[in-house]
Amino acid sequence: MKSLGSIRKSFAPWNDPAATPYIRFENVTKKFGDFVAVNDLSLDIYEREFFALLGASGCGKTTLLRMLAGFEEPSAGQIFLDGQNLSGIPPYRRPVNMMFQSYALFPHMTVEANIGFGLKQDRMPRDQIAARVAEMLKLVKLEQFAKRKPHQLSGGQRQRVALARSLAKRPKVLLLDEPLGALDKKLREETQFELTDLQQELGLTFLVVTHDQEEAMTMADRIAILDKGKVMQVATPAETYEAPVSRFVAEFVGSVNLFDGSVSAREGSVASIAYGDGLTIAADNAGDAAVGDQVAFAIRPEKVRVASRKPEAGADNVMSGEVWDIAYLGDMTIYHVKLDDGRVIKSAMLNSSRLVDDPLTWDDRAWITFAPDAGVVLTR
Amino acid sequence: MRRIFSAIASRVVIAVPYAWLLFFFLIPFVIVFKISLSDLAISMPPYTPALEGLRDFFARLSEFDLENYHLLMCDLLGYIGVGADLCRGGFSTDFFERPYLSVAYISSLKIAAVSTFLTLLVGYPVAYAMARAPQSMRPTLLMLVILPFWTSFLIRVYAWIGILKPEGLLNQLLLNIGLISEPLVIMNTNTAVYIGIVYSYLPFMVLPLYSALEKLDHSLIEAAQDLGCRPLSAFWKITFPLSLPGVVAGCLLVFIPAVGEFVIPDLLGGSRTLMIGKTLWSEFFNNRDWPLSSAVAIVLLLILVVPIVLFQRAQARAQE
Ligand SMILES: Nc1ncnc2c1ncn2[C@@H]1O[C@H](COP(=O)(O)OP(=O)(O)O)[C@@H](O)[C@H]1O
Ligand SMILES: [Mg+2]
Numbered sequence: 001m002k003s004l005g006s007i008r009k010s011f012a013p014w015n016d017p018a019a020t021p022y023i024r025f026e027n028v029t030k031k032f033g034d035f036v037a038v039n040d041l042s043l044d045i046y047e048r049e050f051f052a053l054l055g056a057s058g059c060g061k062t063t064l065l066r067m068l069a070g071f072e073e074p075s076a077g078q079i080f081l082d083g084q085n086l087s088g089i090p091p092y093r094r095p096v097n098m099m100f101q102s103y104a105l106f107p108h109m110t111v112e113a114n115i116g117f118g119l120k121q122d123r124m125p126r127d128q129i130a131a132r133v134a135e136m137l138k139l140v141k142l143e144q145f146a147k148r149k150p151h152q153l154s155g156g157q158r159q160r161v162a163l164a165r166s167l168a169k170r171p172k173v174l175l176l177d178e179p180l181g182a183l184d185k186k187l188r189e190e191t192q193f194e195l196t197d198l199q200q201e202l203g204l205t206f207l208v209v210t211h212d213q214e215e216a217m218t219m220a221d222r223i224a225i226l227d228k229g230k231v232m233q234v235a236t237p238a239e240t241y242e243a244p245v246s247r248f249v250a251e252f253v254g255s256v257n258l259f260d261g262s263v264s265a266r267e268g269s270v271a272s273i274a275y276g277d278g279l280t281i282a283a284d285n286a287g288d289a290a291v292g293d294q295v296a297f298a299i300r301p302e303k304v305r306v307a308s309r310k311p312e313a314g315a316d317n318v319m320s321g322e323v324w325d326i327a328y329l330g331d332m333t334i335y336h337v338k339l340d341d342g343r344v345i346k347s348a349m350l351n352s353s354r355l356v357d358d359p360l361t362w363d364d365r366a367w368i369t370f371a372p373d374a375g376v377v378l379t380r
Numbered sequence: 381m382r383r384i385f386s387a388i389a390s391r392v393v394i395a396v397p398y399a400w401l402l403f404f405f406l407i408p409f410v411i412v413f414k415i416s417l418s419d420l421a422i423s424m425p426p427y428t429p430a431l432e433g434l435r436d437f438f439a440r441l442s443e444f445d446l447e448n449y450h451l452l453m454c455d456l457l458g459y460i461g462v463g464a465d466l467c468r469g470g471f472s473t474d475f476f477e478r479p480y481l482s483v484a485y486i487s488s489l490k491i492a493a494v495s496t497f498l499t500l501l502v503g504y505p506v507a508y509a510m511a512r513a514p515q516s517m518r519p520t521l522l523m524l525v526i527l528p529f530w531t532s533f534l535i536r537v538y539a540w541i542g543i544l545k546p547e548g549l550l551n552q553l554l555l556n557i558g559l560i561s562e563p564l565v566i567m568n569t570n571t572a573v574y575i576g577i578v579y580s581y582l583p584f585m586v587l588p589l590y591s592a593l594e595k596l597d598h599s600l601i602e603a604a605q606d607l608g609c610r611p612l613s614a615f616w617k618i619t620f621p622l623s624l625p626g627v628v629a630g631c632l633l634v635f636i637p638a639v640g641e642f643v644i645p646d647l648l649g650g651s652r653t654l655m656i657g658k659t660l661w662s663e664f665f666n667n668r669d670w671p672l673s674s675a676v677a678i679v680l681l682l683i684l685v686v687p688i689v690l691f692q693r694a695q696a697r698a699q700e
Contacts, residue, residue: 069602069606070605071602071605090605091602091605091606092605092606092607092608092609092610093608096606097606097607098603098606100599100602100603102597102599104597104599104600104602104603105603106600106603106604106618107600107622108621108622117604117607117609118607118608121607121608121609121613122608165607166606169607169608
């Protein structure tokens with residue numbers, strides 16, 4: 001199997017069998033009455049990792065963070081931090097800090113007092129508190145706003161104060177609950193990069209919750225995809241996108257074309273997948289899919305090529321149809337091609353030149369092709 | 381045309397509360413103020429008439445004087461023990477030598493302050509528990525707080541006599557379970573007045589506190605704990621400061637009527653319980669000195685209004 005790219009190639013403690021996890025969720029279940037918010041979940045997170053919990057709203061992400069911070073006790077299972085079992089330890093004694101979804105800034109205190117609050121609880125000498133607060137204000141670029149109250153700040157500034165406050169105590173682990181949820185798109189994108197830089201610089205372990213997959217992929221070393229309180233997959237952003245383990249993950253992360261069928265033949269790593277009326281797809285990297293297995297073939301739109309001319313004979317995986325819909329996005333164009341058997345396939349083509357000689361338009365005859373190793377075979 | 385009409389309509393709407401204040405506060409105030417400027421007369425009503433027509437008004441204006449306020453001032457000077465030469469002759473010497481109004485004022489303020497503090501001590505936990513109760517239970521709890529208002533205030537205070545008197549419910553209970561061997565003397569003491577005021581004014585304390593505490597975002601407490609604050613310390617650093625507007629509103633709502641309270645000290649207090657409301661009542665009905673008691677009432681009003689205005693100024697400045 002060809003390797004998948006990673007932003008920080010050298011950092012991969014999860015592949016090192018000798019590495020011990022820093023945070024460990026062990027068969028953790030959380031019930032609210034009859035409702036199971038987190039369901040027998042196990043997860044290992046390593047020191048200095050930027051780890052993202054990704055899932056739809058209500059899947060139990062916040063509950064998981066709150067259990068680590070100590071606001072909720074698991075109904076079953078254990079949580080370990082740096083080898084220490086956290087059960088029964090109150091929030092004010094845990095070496096983790098949380099940035100709340102609502103920021104939870106103290107409205108009656110200045111920015112300065114908010115940031116210094118945790119240090120004061122630790123009885124740090126005054127001059128050291130002042131120095132640390134100044135350092136934090138500089139870090140989040142709010143030096144001029146030290147004396148303001150939270151209600152006199154913009155949303156983005158409040159977010160920075162919340163971040164500075166949760167970082168001021170230099171926690172072993174920083175928990176961030178939808179840290180950028182309240183910001184507008186542009187500010188959000190800027191802040192994503194700032195957060196990753198900050199995490200690298202301070203060498204802390206970040207555990208961030210988000211429902212925005214782009215955000216998770218931009219920032220995290222690894223992503224855990226959650227659904228109904230269960231982990232569906234834990235992997236690097238590239239792996240979650242290029243090698244999803246199930247239909248759910250393939251559909252949840254990014255956009256995907258799915259072909260349901262069964263394995264009709266197997267030749268080395270290549271499987272033939274029969275779908276529809278006597279049509280087959282040749283799929284490489286078929287894993288352990290055996291002849292007769294019900295599988296789904298998943299392929300991302302940008303790996304599907306669309307052309308107005310019929311490809312030469314002998315090409316793999318050729319399908320024909322007509323252009324059903326076109327969405328021009330500037331950097332790329334998304335074609336919806338209605339195949340002759342009725343299914344609609346999405347293809348994303350990069351607009352690498354400004355002018356095209358022979359553009360495809362609505363209702364044109366079109367051929368789509370993709371390489372056997374461009375998609376994945378999903379057995380779940 | 382329509383715009384003019386709606387402009388007039390909006391003025392009328394704004395004018396309603398002002399008209400209300402004018403009729404039910406300002407006019408009675410002016411009447412009392414006017415009485416306080418007139419002299420005592422043995423007649424019906426027991427003060428020299430004033431204000432019968434405009435011409436009469438100007439004629440009478442010269443008869444108005446600050447005599448009653450002078451007496452009040454002498455009472456205060458006598459209480460402090462300075463400025464004897466300002467109070468020579470007539471009644472003013474009597475007031476200077478036997479000050480009783482200042483004693484009543486100060487005793488009222490003291491009793492009101494102590495009972496406001498006690499009401500706060502009792503009311504805060506109640507309001508806190510209500511604000512932390514499950515959402516579905518809160519309307520019921522609110523209802524229970526307001527429920528006593530459905531029976532007459534007077535009857536409820538009378539009921540306390542039955543509880544507090546030497547052979548009353550409380551003493552019988554304590555005697556029966558053997559906690560005491562002799563009945564406690566609570567009735568006709570300041571303690572009974574405190575109990576009465578705390579009981580009667582508790583809803584006025586609980587309601588503003590509840591509304592302040594209910595608004596409080598619980599994640600602030602969690603954030604404080606997350607930053608290393610123990611629960612009790614989080615209460616003093618976060619919950620209490622953020623509930624201060626409710627504390628102040630509740631304290632004013634209890635303190636102001638408690639200072640002028642008349643029924644509770646009269647029914648539950650003893651002969652040694654001095655409160656300005658009681659003094660005012662006896663000045664008014666026993667001595668029939670309407671002008672002096674009007675002056676007493678006006679001064680009471682000033683004593684209460686001045687701190688409120690100062691407080692509101694301070695708060696408006698803090699808001700900026
Ligand atoms: N204190 C609670 N009592 C009852 N149900 C809760 C409580 N907290 C969370 N839940 C439920 O648990 C589920 C997961 O919530 P949460 O962890 O907040 O989800 P999210 O992934 O959106 O952060 C939701 O359906 C929510 O209604
Ligand atoms: Mg959430």
